[in-house]
Amino acid sequence: MAMDKDKLSAIVGSENVSEDPDLLATWRQAGPVSGGEPQLLVRPRSTAEVRELVKLARAEGINLVFSSSAPPRVRGDSVPAGEAVIVDMSGMDELVRLDRRNKVALIEPGVTFERLIPEVDKAGLKVLMPLLPKRGKSVLASALEREPITIPKYHWDMTDPMLCTELVFGTGDLFRTGSAAGPGSLEQQWAAGGAQKNPMGPAQTDFVRVVQGSQGTLAAVMWCTLKLEVKPSIHRIYFVPDARLSRLSDFTYRALRPKLGDEWLILSARQLATVTAEDPSRVDELAAQMAPWTVVYGVSGYEYLPEMRVAYQEKDLAAHAQAAGVMAASEVPGCSAKRMERILASPSPEPYYKAAPKGAFMDIFFLTTLDRVPHFVSVMEAEAGKHGYPPERVGTYIQPIQQGRNVHLEFTLYYDSADAAKAGELFTSASQALSEAGAFFSRPYGPWADLAYARCPDTVAALRKVKDMLDPDGVLNRGKLCFTREVV
């Protein structure tokens, strides 16, 4: 692949082109994905520059890998399959618009959670967060990758909280999705009262859905609007610890159907200890004191009669808890409700919380339904046993999404350098076993792509046609997902 630094410099300016090997090193390997050979890094400052980069890539056969977040990189979607130019979007970091009335922000890819949360808070709103995102994680990238948010009632559909986008396809064409498509420029739409809140369209297309989850293989996203919600005036967190996951599942089903609660997640003792430990060296000790499973939920009051809202929610949830045979508590070992409230509203501390206890970790996550979770937990335990991997080094996180219709189920393997090989083996075999057991790897990073796409050849055939339409020369993150052939 030709890497003409001069031509790239002509587009973004020589000061925005780098071949610093230390800088490029973070794109060589991430999690289970390795083999990246980033040659150069460019930092565009505008949509026009990105379009020129794509046009150049088409002309020169360059592989462009878009990346917005700060390291550490953990999933490998931005680790190139071979040579590539890294397009670092972190410099496009403007919070373009924050609309309190319509509860929406327009953000560029470089806006991080650390940056956005206080800005949104000042407006009396809150960001719909995944659990403890990396401090330097791009908010746009998080939504683009369908990272689950912790408040299921606000997760109406898989696109949430992402609404409208501006895209540059692999053809170099510019496109806008949802109500941002117009007619009219953003400024003209704003003048007419538009807020880019409707995520669907334009017309009979819905390209935002196609681009979400595509790991940068179909289009680059220049900005998006992000759904925000009202910051509660009263917010209380509860813990529901229990020895049996089945009871907590029952409680969860009962509570989420009538849209009770705000935050709602289920954590194993290991995972809850990892999330909550102020001192990572105490994770083992805390985990040993905790119940095997804990539901963490929040209840909120807003502008009107907040105490009354919280009161009825607490009462109704207590009734559901009683029916399910569980009981809420205001703290768990090492963590108060107040501390948990802060955790749920913040990015991860540094170092990244999953890396803190043992130094390294690997995640296995997929979608399923809550009633099937115990089955997958058994599969994971069996695989860990098979590999002699200590069960206490596997954390489990269950995040209801789509208002409780699905869950994001995540197993985290914690390991130190001495256990790296064993963890790697477990990652591979457990991924395989979970896939065979019915795990839906809807976000198929790295080796999961082969597992996921082997199950759905018709989807693969259709996606390759989509790739051929949107990125006919295969210049966007070549070799990822099912796009191992550049042009179909």
Place this chain on the structure above:
Amino acid sequence: MTSETMTQSFETISDEAYRDLEAAVGAEYVSREPGVLDGYTWQPTINDDPAKWVKRPVAVVLPSCTEEVQEVVRACNRHGLKFKAFSTGWGVYSGCTYDNVVQVDLRRMNRILEIDEKNMYAVIEPYNCGAQLQAEAMKLGLNAHIIGAGPACSPLASATSGWGVGWDGVYMSYGHRNLLGAEWVLPDGEVLRVGSLDSGLGWFSPDGPGPSLRGIMRGSAGALGGLGIFTKCSLKLYNWPGPPHMKTEGVMLDAQTEPPEHMRFHLCFFPDRASLDEAVYKMGESELAYIFTRTAVGAYVNTFAPHLLQNVSRTRAFRDVLSKTLKWGCTIILVGNSEDEIVFQEAVLKEIVSGQGGLSMETMQAAAIGPMMVMNFLRVSAIPMVFRAGGLFSTALARNEAWDTQMDWAEKGEKIKQRWIDRGGILDDLADNPFMALYEQNTWGHCEEIFQYNARDPKHLASLEPLFVEFSVAAMEMCMEPLSVTDARLREVISPMMGHYNEWQKKISLFLDARRAADTGMYCDEVDIDLSKIDPEIRETLDRMVAKLTWSEEGPPS
């Protein structure tokens, strides 16, 4: 319907092709009898030239399963015919737009295949209707989103192929966003299953692995039959805290239903638009409402008692009461899961309404109104009564967006309509007749401006296409996507204002349908429109909008 296709056609199907269709579905489920075929040429809604109807199909087939649908589509491919799916019908978009189309009537595929109570979804076939699905879901403490077209319409059709608006959207979202999976017979006869279904993992997740094919199958509007036939789909169900059976006597306006214990029906009125708008935003932030609509009081009278409205509207005082005094109102149905919750919801609603200087009337417990209204709202039985006034109606929809924009659209629509009412071009419904709803606790809003007409009145028929153009131009002026983005007559004009979306739709059509077997008249076709009957001032505005809003190579206008 397109200008080109507004002529009657009587093309016939070859015997060989007909035999292939018989082989596909069985001889008793195919017909080419003219009388039968003509039954498919009439669809009542959004038909701006009902005198000419839609194209007559060359044959109609009634498959019973996906495999038979595949065989029909393959037969069409073999014989150079087109096909067009039809489930429960309603709009002109259900009809054929070419001369050589086989209408695939899906009425034999009418089952609910599965209801997953815990995970809150149902798997249904195309001819299962909203009322059936809702009735079965309620037995399990669940409910189904029913679109504004009413309970006789197919939820599959709106979720996969049409729109999906309904006044329960505030709690139960929008058709497309409720889709969890789909079985899709592509225009070449192959089957594509969308989401986790294609991995053999069930109907629970619609997107992935990786990119979502939902983004190809439709947008805010569906492909309206232009990309194949959907034979099954999985749809989200929502909480229903009422009884498993709604005890009801009678139908429509004679219905008497026992209101559920924790349901309240409020008619709210505000002194002006600003206070109504503020209240709507506050209701959204308070996460209130199971059903919400802003439907003008005059529109209610017009729907339920059209002759009464025609009479009272001649009296200035009554007219002013309906169109001015009670103008800024909304209807909100609250449903609680417990006594405490419904008490809380009502208390908040009262604070919001009184805080904006409004007043609220709870009518659920009123013997004369409540029992009649319950199912008309819950099951959306009332809306189809809009046909009563003149026999037909159409609608002017602009892009669903922030509530403020929808109120702007309602006001604009009222002004446009009043001019046409004054000149006798449409029925007098007091002009202010929007159907407005909220989605997902006011994440965005909806407004379509309803207008009614009499198909036997030549003046009304002559008004329809000019109105269609005028509403479209008005939407462009307000930076809103008009309903005509799905209409072949204006796609060529509007598409370049919106990122050339139709060029992408043509590409999608091409890669899925190389042999052009699907009827794409409502999806990506473009035809010329004769603008000579359009008011010169509107034409001039359209020209100005084209110059102002068309994208350049650099993108949208700055």
